Amino acid sequence: MMRIDKRFTGVHALRQVDFDLEEAEIHALVGENGAGKSTLMKILIGINQKDSGEIHYLGHQFNPRDPRHALEMGIGIIHQELNMMDHLTVAENIFIGRESTKAGGVLLDKRGQIRRAEELFRRLNMNIDPRETLGRLTVGKQQMVEIAKAVSHRLRTLILDEPTAALTDAEIDELFAIMRDLAARGVGMIHISHRLEEIHRIANRVTVLRDGERVDTKPTSEVTKQQIINMMVGRVIYEQPKIHSSVVPQAPVVLRVDRLNAGKLVRDVSFDLHEGEILGMAGLMGSGRTETARAIFGADEVQSGTLEIRGRRVFIHSPQDAVANGIGYLSEDRKRFGLAVNLSVKDNMAMATYDRFQRGPFIHAKEVRQVSEDYIGKLNIRTPTLEQLLRNLSGGNQQKVVVAKWLIRNCDILIFDEPTRGIDVGAKSEIYTLMNELTREGKSIIMISSELPEILRMSDRILVMSEGRLTGELPIEKASQEAIMEYATMGHMAILSRS
Amino acid sequence: MANTTLEISRMQRFRERGLKWALAPAALVILYVFFGVFGRSYFSYPTLVNIIDAAYYIGFISMGVTFVIISGGIDLSVGTVMMAAAIIGGTALKHGFPMVPSLLLIIAAGLAFGFFNGIFVSRLKMPPFIVTLGTMMISMGVGSIVSNVSSATFPIRGSPGGWFKDIFLYLGPHGRVIPTGAFLLVIVAVICHLLLSNTKLGRYTYAIGSNIEAARLSGVDVKKWQMLVYVIAGGTAGIGGISYAAIYTTVLPAQGQGFELYAIAAAVIGGTSLSGGIGTIWGTIIGVFIMSVLATGLPALNLQAHWQTFFTGVIVIGAVLLDMYRNKKASEVRIETPADAYKASMLEKIAAMKQKRSAHRAAGEAKEAEAVGREIAAARSELRETFAKMKAEHKAEQSRIRAEEKTADREFVEMLRLKDLPKQGETEQP
Numbered sequence: 070m071m072r073i074d075k076r077f078t079g080v081h082a083l084r085q086v087d088f089d090l091e092e093a094e095i096h097a098l099v100g101e102n103g104a105g106k107s108t109l110m111k112i113l114i115g116i117n118q119k120d121s122g123e124i125h126y127l128g129h130q131f132n133p134r135d136p137r138h139a140l141e142m143g144i145g146i147i148h149q150e151l152n153m154m155d156h157l158t159v160a161e162n163i164f165i166g167r168e169s170t171k172a173g174g175v176l177l178d179k180r181g182q183i184r185r186a187e188e189l190f191r192r193l194n195m196n197i198d199p200r201e202t203l204g205r206l207t208v209g210k211q212q213m214v215e216i217a218k219a220v221s222h223r224l225r226t227l228i229l230d231e232p233t234a235a236l237t238d239a240e241i242d243e244l245f246a247i248m249r250d251l252a253a254r255g256v257g258m259i260h261i262s263h264r265l266e267e268i269h270r271i272a273n274r275v276t277v278l279r280d281g282e283r284v285d286t287k288p289t290s291e292v293t294k295q296q297i298i299n300m301m302v303g304r305v306i307y308e309q310p311k312i313h314s315s316v317v318p319q320a321p322v323v324l325r326v327d328r329l330n331a332g333k334l335v336r337d338v339s340f341d342l343h344e345g346e347i348l349g350m351a352g353l354m355g356s357g358r359t360e361t362a363r364a365i366f367g368a369d370e371v372q373s374g375t376l377e378i379r380g381r382r383v384f385i386h387s388p389q390d391a392v393a394n395g396i397g398y399l400s401e402d403r404k405r406f407g408l409a410v411n412l413s414v415k416d417n418m419a420m421a422t423y424d425r426f427q428r429g430p431f432i433h434a435k436e437v438r439q440v441s442e443d444y445i446g447k448l449n450i451r452t453p454t455l456e457q458l459l460r461n462l463s464g465g466n467q468q469k470v471v472v473a474k475w476l477i478r479n480c481d482i483l484i485f486d487e488p489t490r491g492i493d494v495g496a497k498s499e500i501y502t503l504m505n506e507l508t509r510e511g512k513s514i515i516m517i518s519s520e521l522p523e524i525l526r527m528s529d530r531i532l533v534m535s536e537g538r539l540t541g542e543l544p545i546e547k548a549s550q551e552a553i554m555e556y557a558t559m560g561h562m563a564i565l566s567r568s
Numbered sequence: 569m570a571n572t573t574l575e576i577s578r579m580q581r582f583r584e585r586g587l588k589w590a591l592a593p594a595a596l597v598i599l600y601v602f603f604g605v606f607g608r609s610y611f612s613y614p615t616l617v618n619i620i621d622a623a624y625y626i627g628f629i630s631m632g633v634t635f636v637i638i639s640g641g642i643d644l645s646v647g648t649v650m651m652a653a654a655i656i657g658g659t660a661l662k663h664g665f666p667m668v669p670s671l672l673l674i675i676a677a678g679l680a681f682g683f684f685n686g687i688f689v690s691r692l693k694m695p696p697f698i699v700t701l702g703t704m705m706i707s708m709g710v711g712s713i714v715s716n717v718s719s720a721t722f723p724i725r726g727s728p729g730g731w732f733k734d735i736f737l738y739l740g741p742h743g744r745v746i747p748t749g750a751f752l753l754v755i756v757a758v759i760c761h762l763l764l765s766n767t768k769l770g771r772y773t774y775a776i777g778s779n780i781e782a783a784r785l786s787g788v789d790v791k792k793w794q795m796l797v798y799v800i801a802g803g804t805a806g807i808g809g810i811s812y813a814a815i816y817t818t819v820l821p822a823q824g825q826g827f828e829l830y831a832i833a834a835a836v837i838g839g840t841s842l843s844g845g846i847g848t849i850w851g852t853i854i855g856v857f858i859m860s861v862l863a864t865g866l867p868a869l870n871l872q873a874h875w876q877t878f879f880t881g882v883i884v885i886g887a888v889l890l891d892m893y894r895n896k897k898a899s900e901v902r903i904e905t906p907a908d909a910y911k912a913s914m915l916e917k918i919a920a921m922k923q924k925r926s927a928h929r930a931a932g933e934a935k936e937a938e939a940v941g942r943e944i945a946a947a948r949s950e951l952r953e954t955f956a957k958m959k960a961e962h963k964a965e966q967s968r969i970r971a972e973e974k975t976a977d978r979e980f981v982e983m984l985r986l987k988d989l990p991k992q993g994e995t996e997q998p
Contacts, residue, residue, distance in 0.1 A: 129980055132973075141981070368785055392787025406785050409778035411845045420775055421786040423768040431766045474786065 083281045090257045097260045097272035104278040114139040145219035146228040155204030160186040163218045209240030228259045263353045265294050302550035310525035316346045323513045329374030331364035336537040345508045349528025350517040351553045357537040358517045362484045366398040367391045397475030401487035407471045410460035415441045421478040444473040465496025486517045521550045535559045592854045599861050607868030620747045622860040624811040630831035631760045632804030634852045639797045640777035640844030641696035645703035646805045647827025652711035653677035654809035654819045658720025667729040675806035682802015686795035712821040719820045722813045736814040761849040777844030837887045907958035914951040
């Protein structure tokens with residue numbers, strides 16, 4: 070008998086969520102980005118601690134302290150990003166931290182370890198050589214190694230976080246076969262996925278989360294894909310969506326992207342951006358939105374495709390070229406890609422524009438200070454001084470500093486990648502107001518966002534991406550959460566058959 | 569009241585920032601005074617000249633290294649590059665090169681090695697540690713090859729070309745010694761400081777060291793600036809080479825190994841962060857002088873020179889440890905326990921009493937002031953005792969909770985074991 074029952078009164082992330090998993094069940098957990106899926110799972114394996122509520126595991130109250138503790142109790146997780154050591158062999162990866170030893174615990178029993186790994190693979194019907202170096206396996210095989218590793222811990226509960234995201238169709242079939250096999254042995258599994266097609270193939274039941282609340286739990290035989298989508302998006306909309314595009318008709322095209330290809334996640338992307346427009350880019354995680362933005366900005370290598378700015382062909386091979394052409398990029402991960410958190414507010418603001426502040430060999434410190442002060446006032450950035458280190462500012466104010474950096478540089482095409490991620494509600498609306506002001510001044514914005522209400526509130530036009538391709542374009546007048554979700558969950562088979 | 573809070577905040581600000589900048593110079597002064605008091609004839613002009621003499625070559629190369637470290641890199645080659653550059657110049661001199669071009673050749677050789685490092689780090693994206701380790705060995709080899717494994721002797725005073733020694737140490741007509749090199753060191757330091765704080769190069773050095781990807785995505789030509797940083801390190805190594813030749817006259821081939829570590833140590837003592845983005849030239853100069861005060865001071869205490877390396881090591885570790893501790897303290901999130909709340913409220917009371925006392929004093933009521941003073945002392949001792957007691961109670965409570973959790977867990981595990989669950993391993997395939 071295996072039953073997990075948990076309830077929380079989380080501040081925001083999870084509100085009184087109930088969830089149960091039965092023995093030998095495959096239970097799909099779906100929801101938009103930020104609906105609370107990962108938080109729920111993190112609490113279950115002890116990465117996060119719940120604020121209140123109870124977890125019952127095998128009929129016993131259970132309070133996981135950390136992942137190790139959960140693992141001892143037989144609860145394991147396969148993360149979306151694999152956490153293994155590429156340079157070690159498969160067998161070493163499986164038994165890391167609990168190696169078999171001989172000669173009184175002094176020497177490693179490599180042969181015994183390999184034998185045990187072989188046994189394990191045989192039992193799981195996996196065709197993998199335990200002597201192989203892990204890094205040489207395909208992603209699909211690596212994932213199976215991770216599953217085997219989890220199973221070798223005598224697991225009773227396995228959480229799979231987007232296990233199919235990086236797999237080919239054949240590998241997915243193989244994975245599902247293994248999952249069914251494990252279920253037949255009594256292992257309960259929680260399957261988190263964005264691909265709604267899969268749910269009917271693999272899961273017995275499905276739970277939909279939305280804004281930290283459980284919408285419903287249903288046997289998969291009783292719901293259609295459309296019903297699941299409706300459950301995912303049917304939230305109360307706190308903010309009024311935009312009704313009409315505020316772009317003037319016949320506004321000139323500022324940026325034209327034509328058949329852009331880059332990396333794995335940008336395939337034949339073409340679109341226009343008009344002057345004064347906020348072009349929303351929707352899609353689920355890993356749909357290629359950020360990659361498209363980075364390709365346009367020259368941050369990643371572009372395989373093919375052309376860019377035109379105001380009708381003139383431009384060649385952008387590096388961020389330097391992009392900035393010279395007036396494109397500014399606000400990364401979704403501010404700390405890693407947008408800011409130097411150990412430098413001052415002033416230094417961060419001036420970072421892109423030191424050329425302009427140079428007088429002879431020296432930087433005109435006074436001018437830098439004046440301009441920075443100007444923008445601190447204009448954007449209402451709350452900082453005690455110009456010299457304050459950026460790491461001491463709140464998320465909203467940090468974001469404004471990045472905006473200021475590009476405005477000081479006179480960029481008129483701005484790419485906002487998740488502009489309000491990690492920013493509290495008050496600062497959010499300030500960022501929105503700022504974006505609207507910018508477009509009124511004639512700047513053009515591409516806004517990538519995973520929050521549909523944000524997309525609907527801000528955009529004049531919406532592009533939807535799925536698996537590296539543009540799957541839909543919606544004028545704001547026709548856009549709805551359901552329509553966007555429909556395009557965003559389109560698998561690549563559907564995309565190909567459509568075109 | 570407003571006045572006192574202002575004072576407190578000023579004290580705090582000093583504790584947070586001022587102390588960081590004051591600490592290294594204070595350590596330098598304390599060391600100097602210490603040796604002056606306990607050492608034999610340490611407070612003297614010749615000793616001062618010695619201190620400065622010992623600071624030159626490490627001083628120059630450490631400034632270049634500071635640039636590299638702030639940019640997030642490391643340069644292990646500066647020491648041997650300095651000596652290789654010196655011996656290249658000396659060999660040219662031997663073959664009849666005039667003095668001035670020989671000296672320029674030394675600088676050029678330093679720049680060339682820096683350029684070499686820069687190419688590999690910035691264009692070919694190799695780790696700076698590996699590249700400069702290679703260059704360290706290459707430059708040692710180059711020195712030996714060029715000089716044909718013989719030493720190079722620079723002109724001594726009085727001989728033609730001997731004037732160049734005056735750049736670093738001017739001997740006056742009556743045996744008066746003026747360490748002119750100190751001026752040069754200061755000039756180079758001022759230039760480096762201006763470069764770092766007031767030019768594009770400097771600001772980008774900090775930006776790259778702080779977050780290279782953010783700098784690149786801001787449209788900064790990361791390759792160019794990274795390259796220049798290594799070229800500067802090469803250039804200062806060249807100047808260091810000239811200073812070495814001027815002070816020691818004879819330069820042997822394949823020398824200079826270990827100097828780079830002293831240069832890095834100086835930067836670290838001066839507060840430069842090896843993870844990049846943080847550091848100043850002034851800090852590095854202070855670090856250099858701390859080391860040279862040690863080098864000259866320990867012999868004055870009749871301690872052998874190798875004690876210098878010992879104490880330098882202690883200071884490096886101590887300086888970084890102190891810095892880390894202070895940073896941790898500054899960013900620590902403190903969980904307020906009842907004991908802390910009690911302490912805060914008591915401290916407030918004491919502060920109020922102190923104010924009362926000063927009010928009494930101002931009014932000339934000595935007796936009352938004294939009474940309040942006694943109250944303060946009583947409150948203080950009460951605070952000490954109660955705080956310690958509360959802390960201990962809190963700790964005991966914590967460990968009791970932990971112990972209970974552990975027992976509960978053990979019981980749970982035991983239960984799982986006893987329960988007869990299907991062992992997955994033994995299920996056969998259908």
